[in-house]
Amino acid sequence: ATNPLVSLPRAGALKDLPADLFVAVADCVSDTPTAEIADVLLPAAAWGEKDGTVTNSERRVSRQRAFLPLPDEAKPDWWILKELGKRLGHAAAFAYEMPAAIFREHAALAHTVGLDLDFGDPAQLDDDAYAALAPTAWPFRSDKRMFEDGHFFTEDGRARFIPIDPAGPAREPSPYFPFVLNTGRYRDHWHTLTRTGLSPTLSRHRAEPFVELHPDDAASFGLKNGDFARLESAHGIAVLKVRLDDGQQPGTLFVPMHWNGGHNRGAAINRLVAPITDPISGQPESKSCPVSLAPVAFRHRGFALARSGAVLADLDYCSRTLVEGGWLYEIATDLEVADWRHWFEKRLRSGAEGLSWSGYGDPARGDHRFAAVRGGRLEAALFIGADLPREWLASRLADLQLHPRDRACLLAGSAPGADPGPLVCACHGVGRNVIARAIGEDGLATTDAIGTALKAGTNCGSCLPELRALLVAAAAKDAIGETHDLPVAEAREKVDA
Numbered sequence: 111a112t113n114p115l116v117s118l119p120r121a122g123a124l125k126d127l128p129a130d131l132f133v134a135v136a137d138c139v140s141d142t143p144t145a146e147i148a149d150v151l152l153p154a155a156a157w158g159e160k161d162g163t164v165t166n167s168e169r170r171v172s173r174q175r176a177f178l179p180l181p182d183e184a185k186p187d188w189w190i191l192k193e194l195g196k197r198l199g200h201a202a203a204f205a206y207e208m209p210a211a212i213f214r215e216h217a218a219l220a221h222t223v224g225l226d227l228d229f230g231d232p233a234q235l236d237d238d239a240y241a242a243l244a245p246t247a248w249p250f251r252s253d254k255r256m257f258e259d260g261h262f263f264t265e266d267g268r269a270r271f272i273p274i275d276p277a278g279p280a281r282e283p284s285p286y287f288p289f290v291l292n293t294g295r296y297r298d299h300w301h302t303l304t305r306t307g308l309s310p311t312l313s314r315h316r317a318e319p320f321v322e323l324h325p326d327d328a329a330s331f332g333l334k335n336g337d338f339a340r341l342e343s344a345h346g347i348a349v350l351k352v353r354l355d356d357g358q359q360p361g362t363l364f365v366p367m368h369w370n371g372g373h374n375r376g377a378a379i380n381r382l383v384a385p386i387t388d389p390i391s392g393q394p395e396s397k398s399c400p401v402s403l404a405p406v407a408f409r410h411r412g413f414a415l416a417r418s419g420a421v422l423a424d425l426d427y428c429s430r431t432l433v434e435g436g437w438l439y440e441i442a443t444d445l446e447v448a449d450w451r452h453w454f455e456k457r458l459r460s461g462a463e464g465l466s467w468s469g470y471g472d473p474a475r476g477d478h479r480f481a482a483v484r485g486g487r488l489e490a491a492l493f494i495g496a497d498l499p500r501e502w503l504a505s506r507l508a509d510l511q512l513h514p515r516d517r518a519c520l521l522a523g524s525a526p527g528a529d530p531g532p533l534v535c536a537c538h539g540v541g542r543n544v545i546a547r548a549i550g551e552d553g554l555a556t557t558d559a560i561g562t563a564l565k566a567g568t569n570c571g572s573c574l575p576e577l578r579a580l581l582v583a584a585a586a587k588d589a590i591g592e593t594h595d596l597p598v599a600e601a602r603e604k605v606d607a
Contacts, residue, residue: 111136111154111187115143116302116370119383119394120345136190139304143371153184160186162209163243169256171229172245188212210240220248225263226256279398280386287343287400289327289363293379294397296366297572298536303368310434314533317500318429318440319377320353322364323403328354331405336497338406338427338442341365343399346381349406349427351440363401374429410476411442412494417507418460420490435507438500450478454492458482465489470521481520486511491520498523501530501541534576537569545577549584557581 115124125147127133135148138156145151158178165171180186188209195204206212217229228249229235247253261267283290296319298312306312321339333339337352341363350365358364369377386395408426417436422428427442447453451469455462469480476495483489488506503523506516531543545566554560557577561568567577 113137113142113144113302113304113370115147116378117367117380119380119385119396121378121383122346122381136187137304138184141372142302142304152190153182154190155180155184155186159184162186162188163213165248168247170245170247171243173241173243208237210235210237213240226252280395281384281398281400283361283400287402289323289361289401289403291341291343291363291365291379291382291399291401292397293365293367293383293399296368299366299368301368302370303373307368307373308432310432311536311539313431313433314501314539315536316366317431317438319350319366319369319374319379321348321350321403322353322355322358324358324360324362325354325356326360327403328352331403333405338408340404340406341379341382341401342404343382343384343401345384347376348379348382349376363403367396369429373431376427377429408442409444410447410494412478412492412496413500414439414441414454414493415488415491415504415507416458416460417487417489418458420454420457420459422457433504433507435509436504438504450492450494451480454480454490455482458490460484460489468521479521479523483512483517488512488520493523496523499529499531501532534580535564535566535569535573537573538565540564540566542576542580545580546584549580550587555581 115121118124127147132150133148134150134152135142135145136152136154137145138154138159139145140151140153155176156178159176159180160174161176162174163171164174186209188206192204192206195201213229214232214235217235218232220227220229221232226249228251230250257269262269264270279290296316298315299306321341323333328334331339333352333354335352335354338349339352341348341350348365355364365377365379367379369379371378380396382401383394383396383399387393388395411427414420414422415433415436415438419437420439422439422441424445425441425443426445427440429440431438431440450471451467455465455467464484465482466484467480467482469478471478478492478494479496481488481491487510491503493503503520506512506520509516512520529543530541531546532541534540534542534545545560545564548554548560548563552563554563557567557574560566560577560581567574
């Protein structure tokens with residue numbers, strides 16, 4: 111139920127496991143990097159397929175009921191462990207037939223402790239009582255808050271406080287590795303993309319990983335938004351696109367942890383993180399890793415679209431994202447390619463049969479554009495050297511039949527109407543250009559006004575910081591005539607002035 115070949119520090123080293131080490135993986139996803147090294151892969155049930163209980167951080171136990179059937183050979187975790195126990199010679203101890211029996215044993219064990227770890231009388235927890243179990247915080251016998259009476263489970267009933275002397279990072283920046291790398295989550299993704307990477311909607315906000323750095327640091331290397339940079343630590347190397355962010359502290363870099371070999375070979379950032387752990391918690395030092403930074407230039411860069419996917423393993427950089435109707439690939443390479451269409455055609459998973467190609471090429475400028483249609487639907491497209499908006503082109507993969515007007519616009523890469531711009535509100539599908547136009551043309555001055563007009567920011571609220579940044583940038587444009595791409599901190603200073 112985890113993906114250590116992506117998530118652990120110095121992750122790449124795990125591929126060098128001893129040959130005689132037996133690896134068993136239980137997961138609901140079969141194509142993770144960790145599953146690839148498994149001797150045995152046990153198909154586990156996913157969250158919506160499980161029946162049992164869950165306990166939240168306030169100790170509240172809730173019944174969870176499956177709302178999806180188990181697919182194929184998938185089994186719940188308790189069943190897998192039960193069968194493992196039987197095969198190890200403990201059939202009597204693992205004679206469970208339903209989750210209710212396991213919970214009764216759990217309650218019976220807790221009942222013998224004599225503390226507040228109480229899940230009720232096991233004798234009263236028959237199958238019917240378990241099935242009807244209401245959300246209840248333990249101890250079940252009381253609805254009081256734990257320790258509100260000032261009594262703790264010590265000999266004298268008093269709490270024990272342990273003084274902690276916080277230590278600094280185990281490794282500080284140096285002349286060789288002058289930047290501090292911080293890793294973490296992007297807004298709409300979770301862990302290693304095994305689940306959220308299957309959602310085209312969630313991937314629209316950030317279709318690929320970036321190394322985010324302060325504009326002053328970028329300027330010292332001559333880096334701009336969308337350029338490539340090479341990060342290196344004592345343990346590994348990663349190549350990522352650059353994203354300027356004046357909210358990033360100078361001297362620090364941020365890279366999301368989600369991407370891995372299945373989605374972006376060069377961006378498995380935990381390969382760079384040192385295997386240094388806290389002596390008490392065991393938590394790795396993932397938030398402070400000394401690294402170096404250097405610009406990288408590729409001879410060719412662009413993007414590709416493919417309804418059935420493509421095999422682009424020979425590229426120096428390739429980031430793959432699921433979109434409605436197919437896949438979007440951000441690509442860069444130093445390869446010398448004489449015929450880009452032939453090169454791309456050979457790599458399409460769906461094959462070349464029945465494809466009708468249209469194309470445009472300007473070798474002197476390095477601009478190559480090709481689109482393939484099969485049965486009236488867009489099957490694939492390749493754009494090298496042309497930095498075009500991706501949203502409209504990618505959305506054409508979802509069309510059952512291309513409109514003649516849209517087909518005529520494919521190579522131009524521009525929508526017949528206004529470009530909505532990069533996605534800001536994933537819940538309601540609202541792009542940045544739409545929001546910026548509404549702010550400027552309709553005079554929207556608050557996030558509430560944006561929500562009323564466009565619905566953006568009215569559901570989960572995770573896009574509200576971006577909405578506020580657009581409002582600040584728009585105010586700067588009105589006050590000093592700057593464009594809305596002005597960095598937010600600089601825009602605030604100019605508005606205040």
